[in-house]
Amino acid sequence: GNSVTQMEGPVTLSEEAFLTINCTYTATGYPSLFWYVQYPGEGLQLLLKATKADDKGSNKGFEATYRKETTSFHLEKGSVQVSDSAVYFCALLPVYNQGGKLIFGQGTELSVKP
Amino acid sequence: SAVISQKPSRDICQRGTSLTIQCQVDSQVTMMFWYRQQPGQSLTLIATANQGSEATYESGFVIDKFPISRPNLTFSTLTVSNMSPEDSSIYLCSARDRGTLGYTFGSGTRLTVV
Numbered sequence: 044g045n046s047v048t049q050m051e052g053p054v055t056l057s058e059e060a061f062l063t064i065n066c067t068y069t070a071t072g073y074p075s076l077f078w079y080v081q082y083p084g085e086g087l088q089l090l091l092k093a094t095k096a097d098d099k100g101s102n103k104g105f106e107a108t109y110r111k112e113t114t115s116f117h118l119e120k121g122s123v124q125v126s127d128s129a130v131y132f133c134a135l136l137p138v139y140n141q142g143g144k145l146i147f148g149q150g151t152e153l154s155v156k157p
Numbered sequence: 158s159a160v161i162s163q164k165p166s167r168d169i170c171q172r173g174t175s176l177t178i179q180c181q182v183d184s185q186v187t188m189m190f191w192y193r194q195q196p197g198q199s200l201t202l203i204a205t206a207n208q209g210s211e212a213t214y215e216s217g218f219v220i221d222k223f224p225i226s227r228p229n230l231t232f233s234t235l236t237v238s239n240m241s242p243e244d245s246s247i248y249l250c251s252a253r254d255r256g257t258l259g260y261t262f263g264s265g266t267r268l269t270v271v
Binding site for chain 2: 087
């Protein structure tokens with residue numbers, strides 16, 4: 044079946060540190076891949092997405108590259124800020140759609156200290 | 158992308174009562190989804206709500222407990238019925254933009270049952 048696995052949190056970094064949050068997936072074919080961010084007390088916001096192999100999604104300094112060979116979509120940012128503290132969710136949309144339901148990873152909490 | 162207004166944002170309810178959560182979308186959308194997010198956990202899909210048809214519930218969720226309405230392409234409600242403390246959670250609605258991969262989320266309803 045379809046599934047998403049993220050690295051466990053919480054991840055604690057100092058401001059301006061480099062961030063990587065690992066995400067791997069299991070799915071048939073070429074699913075669409077997403078990163079969502081949830082700030083404290085809020086709903087989810089789309090951070091970036093990629094729809095085919097080797098696509099790179101980017102937004103607000105965050106990047107993720109769709110790697111079919113390693114079934115991964117790791118999230119990276121070169122220099123994190125305190126305002127990036129949030130929970131990050133990796134998600135996939137199966138290629139055969141299965142009712143349009145997103146499959147979410149378990150979420151990774153990021154805490155950035157000044 | 159679509160914008161969702163979800164309300165109430167939070168509520169404290171007595172056990173045995175029911176709460177109806179509303180989501181209003183600022184554009185017509187084909188698919189809407191209802192999720193539950195327990196503290197520190199990922200999102201669990203409750204049901205998919207398509208206009209003009211009965212909602213489709215995921216395993217472990219039943220219509221008697223979580224009745225859903227979808228009267229038109231911009232509005233949906235989820236009712237949490239006969240509540241118990243175990244229903245304390247964040248409830249989120251989501252909408253998929255027509256013809257795109259854009260999934261938008263409401264800001265969530267924080268429910269506490271006492």
